[in-house]
Amino acid sequence: MLTNEQVVEQALGRISAGYVFPEKVAVIEAAIRGRLAEGAYEGLDDRQLCETVTADLQEACPDKHLRLLWTDEPQSLEPVDDDGGEAAFLALLRAEGQGISRVERLEGNVGLIDVRRIATAVEGASTIGAAMQLVAHTSALVLDLRECRGGAPEGAAMWCSYFFRDDQVHLNDIYDRKTDTTRQYWTAGHLPAPRYADRPVYVLTSGDTFSGGEDVAYTLQAHGRAVVVGGTTRGGAHPTARHAVAEHVLVTVPAARSINTVTGTNWEGVGVVPDVPVPADQALEEALKAALRQVHREDAESR
Numbered sequence: 563m564l565t566n567e568q569v570v571e572q573a574l575g576r577i578s579a580g581y582v583f584p585e586k587v588a589v590i591e592a593a594i595r596g597r598l599a600e601g602a603y604e605g606l607d608d609r610q611l612c613e614t615v616t617a618d619l620q621e622a623c624p625d626k627h628l629r630l631l632w633t634d635e636p637q638s639l640e641p642v643d644d645d646g647g648e649a650a651f652l653a654l655l656r657a658e659g660q661g662i663s664r665v666e667r668l669e670g671n672v673g674l675i676d677v678r679r680i681a682t683a684v685e686g687a688s689t690i691g692a693a694m695q696l697v698a699h700t701s702a703l704v705l706d707l708r709e710c711r712g713g714a715p716e717g718a719a720m721w722c723s724y725f726f727r728d729d730q731v732h733l734n735d736i737y738d739r740k741t742d743t744t745r746q747y748w749t750a751g752h753l754p755a756p757r758y759a760d761r762p763v764y765v766l767t768s769g770d771t772f773s774g775g776e777d778v779a780y781t782l783q784a785h786g787r788a789v790v791v792g793g794t795t796r797g798g799a800h801p802t803a804r805h806a807v808a809e810h811v812l813v814t815v816p817a818a819r820s821i822n823t824v825t826g827t828n829w830e831g832v833g834v835v836p837d838v839p840v841p842a843d844q845a846l847e848e849a850l851k852a853a854l855r856q857v858h859r860e861d862a863e864s865r
Contacts, residue, residue: 800820
């Protein structure tokens with residue numbers, strides 16, 4: 563069984579090797595090793611260790627994705643089994659309906675899709691398409707991301723693709739440290755369901771909206787394709803790999819960073835600031851009012 567010091571040193575090794583901002587690694591290592599020398603992690607169980615080290619990591623470097631996580635499921639520590647958490651994430655998505663919690667048609671023919679995780683574009687395509695098919699003939703759409711806690715960048719691009727007319731919109735870029743390359747994300751040319759490019763879209767957010775959920779909200783807002791309603795999001799913009807450093811402890815290492823093509827930056831540390839700031843529990847009601855006003859106004863103008 564590994565000691566807490568060994569777990570922390572393994573985590574630091576992963577951060578040193580993979581963190582997207584290598585120039586910040588020395589500060590992180592100095593802070594955490596200083597805490598080790600003080601005995602700050604002695605006698606802590608795995609859960610307490612995760613909480614304490616995470617707080618210290620984020621004090622040294624305020625990156626919301628940089629953390630230790632407890633996991634109930636025992637993890638393999640064999641290097642050959644380390645896939646950055648991809649297999650576990652895919653299994654979670656399969657168990658949770660590819661992240662889609664509910665799809666409804668509300669008063670006034672307004673569609674609602676509640677998304678809790680952003681699925682991958684490959685495995686999630688048909689499920690995302692099924693949800694979009696169900697709202698294809700609504701007059702406006704509410705995309706509820708208030709409890710969306712992350713997901714896949716390519717899945718975020720797929721979600722966003724439905725709200726543009728074609729494959730000519732350059733959504734964002736992601737710089738990857740490991741390969742020292744930048745990948746461009748454009749709207750998809752082919753989708754499993756009809757596009758929703760010509761009607762109002764409202765995105766609901768909260769202080770729990772994180773990572774991939776923020777990606778969708780920020781991208782649609784920056785490109786002027788949706789009105790964001792609710793609370794400012796948590797502020798985590800760095801795609802992340804997960805590595806086991808003990809049987810029940812993962813270190814999450816931000817290995818890349820998003821660059822929006824409109825703003826030239828991202829939402830790291832500041833979150834997505836809503837266009838209509840209201841308490842998260844009032845966001846749906848507020849968005850529905852706005853959607854119905856917009857639909858009625860467009861109906862009147864078309865007569």
